[in-house]
Amino acid sequence: MLEERIQRQFQDSAQLKLQAITLLAEPIAQAVACVATALSNGGRVLACGNGGSAADAQHLAAELVGRFERDRPELAAIALTTDSSILTALANDYGFEQVFARQVRALGQPGDVLIAITTSGDSPNVVEAVRAAQARDMLVVALTGKGGGQMSALLRDVDVHLCVPHARTARIQEVHLLMVHCICDGVDWTLMGDPEDDAS
DSSP states (O other): OHHHHHHHHHHHHHHHHHHHHHHHHHHHHHHHHHHHHHHHTTOOEEEEOSTHHHHHHHHHHHHHHSOSSSOOOOOOEEETTOOHHHHHHHHHHHOGGGTTHHHHHHHOOTTOEEEEEOSSSOOHHHHHHHHHHHHTTOEEEEEEEGGGHHHHHHOOTTSEEEEESOSOHHHHHHHHHHHHHHHHHHHHHHHHOOHHHHHO
16 A cells, blocks of 8 residues: 555655764765864855755755754755756766865865765765865765765865665665764854753
């Protein structure tokens, strides 16, 4: 029955999130620290990904520039997925693998953070963006799944790898969105304190 299939989707998603808590809580906290430190020092966050991961990159940037769950000063974040003129020019002139890397080299500065999102860890344009960020002395926070793919071998000790322990793209993306929200909440908490303290 269709309803049973839908129920299984909910159950599978919930079970994965519960199973991943222990594995991901510490590296998410490390990612929060990287992002909060960069923003506190006048740096910015660049984010990239393809398809659903592009949507996650844009979601993250929107929450930081706008707000997450409470008002605060705007935070510097750019999704590298949104300018169709830049994307099509770079893809046409340099190949699709370079559409994010050239933007990273143009916009990124030492101390900035690249949020690189790829469910497989193997997206060539995201991998090239990571290489470009590392060459610019930026920190990298990689959101992956399926064991991390090429990305797992590329990351340095100073980078943060948030690898969802699952092989199905839909489940990985669902946890990626939760991690995006955790990062936004954690950055607000780090920079502004606990809202419950304000209420008391």
